[in-house]
Amino acid sequence: MIELGPHSSECFFEDLHHGDQMTLTYQVGGGGHLDIDVTLYDPSSHALFKQERKDTGTYSFTASSDGRYTYCLSNEFSAVSDKTVSFNVHGIIYVPDEGDMLPIEREIRDLAAGLQAVKDEQEYLVIRERVHRNSKSTHTPLNPPTT
Template identity: 65%
Template sequence: MTVFLSWRHTPWLVLSILSLISYASAHMIEVTASRKECFFEDLHEHDQMTVTYQVGEGGHLDIDFWLTDPENNVLTKHVRQSTGTTSITAEKDGRYEYCFSNQMSTVADKMVSFNVHGIIYVSEEADVIAPVEREIRSLAIGLTSVKDEQEYIVVRERRHRDTAESTCDRVKWWSVLQALVLFAVVAWQVYYLKSFFEVKRVI
Protein backbone atom coordinates (compact mmCIF):
# COMPACT_ATOMS: atom_id res chain seq x y z
CA MET A 1 0.00 0.00 0.00
CA THR A 2 1.35 3.37 -0.99
CA VAL A 3 1.36 6.18 1.55
CA PHE A 4 1.36 9.84 0.51
CA LEU A 5 1.76 12.37 3.32
CA SER A 6 -0.11 15.63 3.25
CA TRP A 7 1.01 18.40 5.58
CA ARG A 8 -2.03 20.63 5.21
CA HIS A 9 -3.50 19.82 8.63
CA THR A 10 -1.24 20.24 11.66
CA PRO A 11 -3.36 18.18 14.15
CA TRP A 12 -2.89 15.08 12.07
CA LEU A 13 0.90 15.21 11.74
CA VAL A 14 1.66 12.80 14.58
CA LEU A 15 -0.98 10.39 13.32
CA SER A 16 0.56 10.66 9.84
CA ILE A 17 3.92 9.51 11.19
CA LEU A 18 2.32 6.56 12.94
CA SER A 19 0.50 5.68 9.72
CA LEU A 20 3.80 5.89 7.83
CA ILE A 21 5.36 3.35 10.19
CA SER A 22 2.34 1.09 9.78
CA TYR A 23 1.94 1.24 6.01
CA ALA A 24 5.50 1.60 4.69
CA SER A 25 6.00 -2.14 4.50
CA ALA A 26 7.44 -4.12 1.63
CA HIS A 27 5.23 -5.79 -0.92
CA MET A 28 6.20 -9.27 -2.09
CA ILE A 29 5.19 -10.42 -5.56
CA GLU A 30 6.05 -13.39 -7.77
CA VAL A 31 6.99 -12.54 -11.35
CA THR A 32 6.65 -15.74 -13.33
CA ALA A 33 8.92 -16.65 -16.23
CA SER A 34 8.32 -14.74 -19.48
CA ARG A 35 5.86 -12.39 -17.75
CA LYS A 36 5.81 -8.90 -16.28
CA GLU A 37 3.90 -7.23 -13.46
CA CYS A 38 2.94 -3.54 -13.66
CA PHE A 39 1.56 -1.09 -11.11
CA PHE A 40 0.64 2.59 -11.23
CA GLU A 41 0.30 5.70 -9.10
CA ASP A 42 -1.76 8.81 -9.88
CA LEU A 43 0.44 11.85 -9.22
CA HIS A 44 0.03 15.59 -9.50
CA GLU A 45 2.66 18.03 -10.65
CA HIS A 46 5.59 18.33 -8.18
CA ASP A 47 4.55 15.22 -6.23
CA GLN A 48 7.48 12.98 -5.37
CA MET A 49 7.59 9.18 -5.61
CA THR A 50 10.31 6.68 -4.70
CA VAL A 51 10.38 3.01 -5.67
CA THR A 52 12.84 0.55 -4.10
CA TYR A 53 13.03 -3.14 -4.96
CA GLN A 54 15.02 -6.27 -4.19
CA VAL A 55 14.97 -9.69 -5.89
CA GLY A 56 14.96 -12.31 -3.12
CA GLU A 57 14.57 -15.61 -4.97
CA GLY A 58 14.77 -17.13 -8.43
CA GLY A 59 17.30 -17.59 -11.20
CA HIS A 60 20.25 -15.23 -11.09
CA LEU A 61 18.39 -12.81 -8.78
CA ASP A 62 17.88 -10.27 -11.56
CA ILE A 63 14.88 -8.39 -12.91
CA ASP A 64 14.15 -5.67 -15.47
CA PHE A 65 12.49 -2.52 -14.15
CA TRP A 66 11.19 0.64 -15.76
CA LEU A 67 9.04 3.61 -14.86
CA THR A 68 7.02 5.66 -17.36
CA ASP A 69 5.14 8.96 -17.23
CA PRO A 70 1.52 9.53 -18.34
CA GLU A 71 2.66 9.90 -21.95
CA ASN A 72 4.49 6.55 -21.79
CA ASN A 73 7.94 8.14 -21.83
CA VAL A 74 10.49 6.03 -19.96
CA LEU A 75 11.83 7.98 -16.98
CA THR A 76 13.92 5.20 -15.42
CA LYS A 77 15.06 1.82 -16.69
CA HIS A 78 17.12 -0.90 -14.98
CA VAL A 79 18.19 -4.01 -16.88
CA ARG A 80 18.94 -7.30 -15.07
CA GLN A 81 19.42 -5.73 -11.64
CA SER A 82 19.03 -7.52 -8.31
CA THR A 83 18.23 -4.35 -6.38
CA GLY A 84 17.48 -0.76 -7.23
CA THR A 85 16.05 2.57 -6.16
CA THR A 86 14.54 5.33 -8.24
CA SER A 87 13.02 8.66 -7.25
CA ILE A 88 11.06 11.03 -9.45
CA THR A 89 9.32 14.37 -9.18
CA ALA A 90 6.20 14.49 -11.32
CA GLU A 91 6.36 17.12 -14.04
CA LYS A 92 2.70 16.71 -14.99
CA ASP A 93 -0.54 15.31 -13.63
CA GLY A 94 -1.42 11.77 -14.58
CA ARG A 95 -0.80 8.07 -14.10
CA TYR A 96 2.79 6.93 -13.61
CA GLU A 97 3.40 3.25 -14.26
CA TYR A 98 6.25 1.04 -13.08
CA CYS A 99 6.87 -2.56 -14.15
CA PHE A 100 8.93 -5.57 -13.10
CA SER A 101 9.73 -7.81 -16.05
CA ASN A 102 10.96 -11.41 -16.04
CA GLN A 103 10.60 -11.79 -19.78
CA MET A 104 14.30 -12.57 -20.16
CA SER A 105 13.77 -15.88 -18.32
CA THR A 106 11.86 -18.84 -19.73
CA VAL A 107 12.16 -21.10 -16.69
CA ALA A 108 12.88 -19.32 -13.40
CA ASP A 109 10.21 -17.44 -11.47
CA LYS A 110 11.37 -14.43 -9.41
CA MET A 111 10.25 -13.21 -5.99
CA VAL A 112 10.49 -9.42 -5.77
CA SER A 113 10.11 -7.29 -2.66
CA PHE A 114 9.33 -3.64 -3.36
CA ASN A 115 8.22 -0.51 -1.58
CA VAL A 116 6.64 2.66 -2.94
CA HIS A 117 6.27 5.88 -1.00
CA GLY A 118 5.84 9.51 -1.85
CA ILE A 119 5.18 13.04 -0.67
CA ILE A 120 2.42 15.30 -1.89
CA TYR A 121 3.70 18.71 -2.87
CA VAL A 122 2.23 21.64 -0.95
CA SER A 123 3.19 25.19 -1.89
CA GLU A 124 4.59 27.12 1.05
CA GLU A 125 2.81 30.21 -0.27
CA ALA A 126 -0.52 28.44 0.00
CA ASP A 127 -0.01 27.26 3.56
CA VAL A 128 2.56 28.60 6.04
CA ILE A 129 4.56 25.70 7.47
CA ALA A 130 5.67 26.05 11.06
CA PRO A 131 9.22 25.02 12.03
CA VAL A 132 7.92 22.05 14.00
CA GLU A 133 6.05 20.86 10.90
CA ARG A 134 9.26 21.06 8.89
CA GLU A 135 11.04 18.93 11.47
CA ILE A 136 8.24 16.38 11.52
CA ARG A 137 8.30 16.22 7.72
CA SER A 138 12.05 15.61 7.78
CA LEU A 139 11.59 12.95 10.47
CA ALA A 140 8.92 11.18 8.42
CA ILE A 141 11.19 11.07 5.37
CA GLY A 142 14.02 9.73 7.53
CA LEU A 143 11.77 7.02 8.97
CA THR A 144 10.83 5.93 5.46
CA SER A 145 14.50 5.64 4.49
CA VAL A 146 15.25 3.60 7.61
CA LYS A 147 12.31 1.31 6.85
CA ASP A 148 13.58 0.74 3.31
CA GLU A 149 17.02 -0.18 4.64
CA GLN A 150 15.49 -2.61 7.14
CA GLU A 151 13.50 -4.31 4.40
CA TYR A 152 16.63 -4.58 2.26
CA ILE A 153 18.55 -6.17 5.14
CA VAL A 154 15.72 -8.64 5.84
CA VAL A 155 15.63 -9.80 2.21
CA ARG A 156 19.42 -10.15 2.04
CA GLU A 157 19.49 -12.05 5.36
CA ARG A 158 16.87 -14.48 4.09
CA ARG A 159 18.81 -15.01 0.88
CA HIS A 160 22.07 -15.61 2.75
CA ARG A 161 20.34 -18.03 5.13
CA ASP A 162 18.93 -20.01 2.20
CA THR A 163 22.40 -20.12 0.61
CA ALA A 164 23.98 -21.34 3.88
CA GLU A 165 21.33 -24.04 4.33
CA SER A 166 21.75 -25.16 0.72
CA THR A 167 25.53 -25.36 1.19
CA CYS A 168 25.13 -27.41 4.38
CA ASP A 169 22.79 -29.84 2.59
CA ARG A 170 25.27 -30.27 -0.25
CA VAL A 171 28.14 -30.92 2.16
CA LYS A 172 26.02 -33.46 4.06
CA TRP A 173 25.00 -35.44 0.99
CA TRP A 174 28.51 -35.26 -0.45
CA SER A 175 29.82 -36.77 2.80
CA VAL A 176 27.19 -39.53 2.63
CA LEU A 177 28.17 -40.27 -0.97
CA GLN A 178 31.86 -40.43 -0.04
CA ALA A 179 31.07 -42.84 2.81
CA LEU A 180 29.08 -45.11 0.48
CA VAL A 181 31.87 -45.11 -2.10
CA LEU A 182 34.42 -45.90 0.63
CA PHE A 183 32.37 -48.85 1.92
CA ALA A 184 31.92 -50.14 -1.63
CA VAL A 185 35.68 -49.95 -2.32
CA VAL A 186 36.51 -51.71 0.97
CA ALA A 187 33.98 -54.47 0.26
CA TRP A 188 35.41 -54.99 -3.23
CA GLN A 189 38.99 -55.12 -1.88
CA VAL A 190 38.02 -57.69 0.76
CA TYR A 191 36.29 -59.81 -1.84
CA TYR A 192 39.20 -59.50 -4.27
CA LEU A 193 41.86 -60.39 -1.68
CA LYS A 194 39.78 -63.30 -0.41
CA SER A 195 39.83 -64.83 -3.89
CA PHE A 196 43.65 -65.24 -3.64
CA PHE A 197 43.30 -67.58 -0.66
CA GLU A 198 40.61 -69.80 -2.11
CA VAL A 199 41.81 -73.34 -2.87
CA LYS A 200 41.04 -74.32 -6.41
CA ARG A 201 40.84 -78.01 -7.24
CA VAL A 202 41.86 -79.32 -10.61
CA ILE A 203 39.78 -82.30 -11.73
Protein backbone atom coordinates in the same frame (compact mmCIF):
# COMPACT_ATOMS: atom_id res chain seq x y z
CA MET B 1 6.17 -8.65 -2.01
CA ILE B 2 5.04 -10.36 -5.21
CA GLU B 3 5.74 -13.58 -7.11
CA LEU B 4 6.61 -13.22 -10.79
CA GLY B 5 6.15 -16.40 -12.80
CA PRO B 6 8.19 -17.22 -15.90
CA HIS B 7 7.28 -15.07 -18.92
CA SER B 8 5.24 -12.68 -16.74
CA SER B 9 5.26 -9.09 -15.56
CA GLU B 10 3.29 -6.92 -13.14
CA CYS B 11 2.67 -3.19 -13.53
CA PHE B 12 1.60 -0.69 -10.88
CA PHE B 13 0.93 3.04 -10.97
CA GLU B 14 1.02 6.21 -8.92
CA ASP B 15 -0.88 9.39 -9.72
CA LEU B 16 1.49 12.30 -9.13
CA HIS B 17 1.40 16.07 -9.50
CA HIS B 18 4.14 18.33 -10.80
CA GLY B 19 6.82 18.60 -8.10
CA ASP B 20 5.89 15.41 -6.22
CA GLN B 21 8.82 13.15 -5.41
CA MET B 22 8.76 9.37 -5.71
CA THR B 23 11.29 6.64 -4.97
CA LEU B 24 11.04 3.04 -6.18
CA THR B 25 13.25 0.39 -4.57
CA TYR B 26 13.24 -3.32 -5.31
CA GLN B 27 15.10 -6.48 -4.30
CA VAL B 28 14.77 -9.98 -5.76
CA GLY B 29 14.66 -12.36 -2.80
CA GLY B 30 14.45 -15.71 -4.52
CA GLY B 31 14.32 -17.60 -7.79
CA GLY B 32 16.67 -18.28 -10.66
CA HIS B 33 19.60 -15.90 -10.88
CA LEU B 34 17.81 -13.34 -8.66
CA ASP B 35 17.28 -10.94 -11.56
CA ILE B 36 14.35 -9.06 -13.10
CA ASP B 37 13.73 -6.19 -15.50
CA VAL B 38 12.27 -2.94 -14.13
CA THR B 39 10.91 0.01 -16.12
CA LEU B 40 9.26 3.23 -14.93
CA TYR B 41 7.19 5.32 -17.37
CA ASP B 42 5.98 8.92 -17.21
CA PRO B 43 2.36 9.85 -18.11
CA SER B 44 3.37 10.09 -21.80
CA SER B 45 4.68 6.48 -21.73
CA HIS B 46 8.32 7.58 -22.03
CA ALA B 47 10.72 5.40 -20.02
CA LEU B 48 12.28 7.36 -17.15
CA PHE B 49 14.19 4.41 -15.71
CA LYS B 50 15.08 0.99 -17.06
CA GLN B 51 17.20 -1.78 -15.58
CA GLU B 52 17.58 -5.19 -17.13
CA ARG B 53 18.41 -8.40 -15.29
CA LYS B 54 19.34 -6.81 -11.97
CA ASP B 55 18.76 -8.15 -8.46
CA THR B 56 18.27 -4.79 -6.76
CA GLY B 57 17.74 -1.17 -7.64
CA THR B 58 16.57 2.25 -6.54
CA TYR B 59 15.29 5.17 -8.58
CA SER B 60 14.17 8.56 -7.27
CA PHE B 61 12.69 11.36 -9.32
CA THR B 62 10.58 14.50 -9.16
CA ALA B 63 7.45 14.47 -11.32
CA SER B 64 7.77 16.91 -14.20
CA SER B 65 4.04 16.83 -14.97
CA ASP B 66 0.71 15.76 -13.53
CA GLY B 67 -0.45 12.27 -14.39
CA ARG B 68 -0.13 8.53 -13.93
CA TYR B 69 3.40 7.17 -13.57
CA THR B 70 3.66 3.42 -14.21
CA TYR B 71 6.33 1.01 -13.05
CA CYS B 72 6.63 -2.58 -14.27
CA LEU B 73 8.52 -5.52 -12.77
CA SER B 74 9.20 -8.18 -15.39
CA ASN B 75 10.37 -11.78 -15.47
CA GLU B 76 9.48 -12.21 -19.14
CA PHE B 77 12.99 -13.32 -20.13
CA SER B 78 12.90 -16.34 -17.77
CA ALA B 79 11.60 -19.63 -19.16
CA VAL B 80 11.35 -21.64 -15.94
CA SER B 81 12.12 -19.64 -12.77
CA ASP B 82 9.61 -17.91 -10.53
CA LYS B 83 11.01 -14.79 -8.82
CA THR B 84 10.08 -13.39 -5.41
CA VAL B 85 10.35 -9.60 -5.46
CA SER B 86 10.05 -7.14 -2.61
CA PHE B 87 9.48 -3.53 -3.60
CA ASN B 88 8.63 -0.22 -1.98
CA VAL B 89 7.31 3.00 -3.40
CA HIS B 90 7.34 6.11 -1.31
CA GLY B 91 7.36 9.78 -1.93
CA ILE B 92 6.76 13.26 -0.78
CA ILE B 93 3.62 14.93 -1.94
CA TYR B 94 4.17 18.63 -1.71
CA VAL B 95 1.55 20.65 0.07
CA PRO B 96 1.98 24.35 -0.64
CA ASP B 97 3.64 26.08 2.30
CA GLU B 98 1.71 29.29 2.61
CA GLY B 99 3.77 30.61 5.48
CA ASP B 100 1.14 29.75 8.06
CA MET B 101 2.65 26.33 8.73
CA LEU B 102 4.10 26.07 12.22
CA PRO B 103 7.77 25.07 12.54
CA ILE B 104 6.68 21.94 14.41
CA GLU B 105 4.50 20.93 11.43
CA ARG B 106 7.50 21.23 9.11
CA GLU B 107 9.60 19.16 11.50
CA ILE B 108 6.91 16.47 11.69
CA ARG B 109 6.76 16.26 7.89
CA ASP B 110 10.56 15.95 7.69
CA LEU B 111 10.59 13.34 10.45
CA ALA B 112 7.94 11.26 8.66
CA ALA B 113 10.04 11.26 5.47
CA GLY B 114 13.13 10.20 7.44
CA LEU B 115 11.25 7.38 9.18
CA GLN B 116 10.02 6.09 5.81
CA ALA B 117 13.60 6.01 4.50
CA VAL B 118 14.75 4.03 7.57
CA LYS B 119 11.85 1.57 7.16
CA ASP B 120 12.69 1.03 3.49
CA GLU B 121 16.35 0.42 4.30
CA GLN B 122 15.42 -2.07 7.02
CA GLU B 123 13.15 -4.00 4.66
CA TYR B 124 15.96 -4.07 2.09
CA LEU B 125 18.39 -5.47 4.67
CA VAL B 126 15.95 -8.23 5.70
CA ILE B 127 15.61 -9.39 2.08
CA ARG B 128 19.37 -9.13 1.53
CA GLU B 129 20.05 -11.24 4.63
CA ARG B 130 17.54 -13.86 3.41
CA VAL B 131 19.24 -14.02 0.00
CA HIS B 132 22.67 -14.54 1.61
CA ARG B 133 21.33 -17.15 4.08
CA ASN B 134 19.65 -19.07 1.25
CA SER B 135 22.79 -18.97 -0.91
CA LYS B 136 24.89 -20.34 1.99
CA SER B 137 22.49 -23.23 2.61
CA THR B 138 22.76 -24.36 -1.03
CA HIS B 139 26.57 -24.00 -1.15
CA THR B 140 28.57 -27.21 -0.84
CA PRO B 141 32.22 -27.17 0.18
CA LEU B 142 34.80 -27.88 -2.52
CA ASN B 143 36.70 -30.31 -0.30
CA PRO B 144 34.25 -32.16 1.96
CA PRO B 145 35.77 -33.38 5.22
CA THR B 146 36.99 -36.97 5.25
CA THR B 147 36.47 -39.33 8.13
